[in-house]
Amino acid sequence: MRIAVASGKGGTGKTFVATNLFNVLSRRGDRVTLTDCDAEAPNDLLFFRTEKVSVKEVTHQVPVINKDVCTWCGRCSQWCSFNAIFFVPNAKVIEVIESICHGCGACSYACNDEAITEKPLTLGTVTSYMTDKNNPLIEARLHVNEISTVRVINAAIKESGDEGVVILDAPPGTSCPFIQTVDKADFVVLVTEPTPFGLSDLRQSVETLKEMSKEPAVIINRSDIGDRDVAGYLEKEKIPLLAEIRYDPAIARAYSEGRLVTDEMPELASLFEELADKIIDRYGTGSSKR
Amino acid sequence: MKVAITSTGESLESRLDQRFGRCAFFVIYDTETGGVEILPNPNKDAVEGAGPASVRLVASKDVKKIISGEFGVNIKPLLDSLKIQMVAIREPERTVKSVIDMLKNNQ
Numbered sequence A: 001m002r003i004a005v006a007s008g009k010g011g012t013g014k015t016f017v018a019t020n021l022f023n024v025l026s027r028r029g030d031r032v033t034l035t036d037c038d039a040e041a042p043n044d045l046l047f048f049r050t051e052k053v054s055v056k057e058v059t060h061q062v063p064v065i066n067k068d069v070c071t072w073c074g075r076c077s078q079w080c081s082f083n084a085i086f087f088v089p090n091a092k093v094i095e096v097i098e099s100i101c102h103g104c105g106a107c108s109y110a111c112n113d114e115a116i117t118e119k120p121l122t123l124g125t126v127t128s129y130m131t132d133k134n135n136p137l138i139e140a141r142l143h144v145n146e147i148s149t150v151r152v153i154n155a156a157i158k159e160s161g162d163e164g165v166v167i168l169d170a171p172p173g174t175s176c177p178f179i180q181t182v183d184k185a186d187f188v189v190l191v192t193e194p195t196p197f198g199l200s201d202l203r204q205s206v207e208t209l210k211e212m213s214k215e216p217a218v219i220i221n222r223s224d225i226g227d228r229d230v231a232g233y234l235e236k237e238k239i240p241l242l243a244e245i246r247y248d249p250a251i252a253r254a255y256s257e258g259r260l261v262t263d264e265m266p267e268l269a270s271l272f273e274e275l276a277d278k279i280i281d282r283y284g285t286g287s288s289k290r
Numbered sequence B: 001m002k003v004a005i006t007s008t009g010e011s012l013e014s015r016l017d018q019r020f021g022r023c024a025f026f027v028i029y030d031t032e033t034g035g036v037e038i039l040p041n042p043n044k045d046a047v048e049g050a051g052p053a054s055v056r057l058v059a060s061k062d063v064k065k066i067i068s069g070e071f072g073v074n075i076k077p078l079l080d081s082l083k084i085q086m087v088a089i090r091e092p093e094r095t096v097k098s099v100i101d102m103l104k105n106n107q
Helices: A014-027 A075-079 A106-110 A149-160 A176-183 A196-211 A229-237 A249-256 A266-283 B050-060 B076-081 B096-105
Strands: A002-006 A032-036 A050-065 A085-088 A093-096 A116-131 A136-142 A165-169 A187-192 A217-221 A241-245 B002-007 B025-030 B036-040 B063-068 B085-088
Touching (some): A002 A176, A014 A217, A050 A149, A085 B050, A136 A149, A149 A176, A187 A196, A187 A266, A241 A266, B002 B096, B025 B050, B025 B096, B050 B076
Parallel strands (some): A002 A165, A187 A217
Antiparallel strands (some): A050 A116, B025 B036
């Protein structure tokens, strides 16, 4: 089964939950894969001892325009939804702006004069690692100045396969990268914090997931700070609360030093083990996607 | 020479729009005839590529200079290839009329 760990708001503890969940499952010998889908800022790797297994480049096709054959009809530019073909016929200027091209191929299709060919442009990489506990960690990483996050995320999820449990550490927000990640998941865990910001972004995530016919469950991180509005919202919307993690400076310290609390704080180790059982028992069976 | 000035509104009393590609209006001022044309910017809410599309719009009007608050990273090479000069005035309170007065006084 694939479990996405997501949140609307950044900094609520997605990576904290995903890495520790992966760690408790790894430790007890389960087949588990951790996939870092936060391609714009991947950091799951920092928490594990790993060996690199393979690196794959993720590319898409961008147009190359042959100006000697071009008849300056402008169809390619009209068909482009992203203004990526800059076309000023009276100045005889036609340029592809590769950085905003989405690689959809509409321009090649639109051209009736065979003036457009395509070349690959690298967007990012998918790197596979093996941890010292013999479980795969897959990292999606977008290149600087590229914007097509979704393709890199999809490639990483594909690389992860669907053997055992696959944990997808989702990117923050509720836009395309989030949607692509949770779309591939059998179950979505939303991590939030009990603050007005946390609630506002939780609401957005829940609404987005509703549109996708997905029913998430929630973990409240730093549950003893802030207010009780998140708890009230969950009750009203009948959203299951999976766990509450109390604020503890020792957790923050361990995390900031790249250590896993499930390795050094027994109380949290059992919290995460229970959490893993709850998710797998309640949501892991009967999944058609396995 | 024609100059495009980004404007927040449809009159010369409007303020200089600080964004180029997504400005509300373009005021095209002709330094030779003193003529003024005001165009709504169809690229204001473009999903992506508002800058290049706006360059294309002003280039089709034979503009040789554009005046705005800020310019995005995608358009510099395009303006170079069309030999259009860009001028950044980071003064959001300045009116379009006063920008035109500056152009008149420079001549």
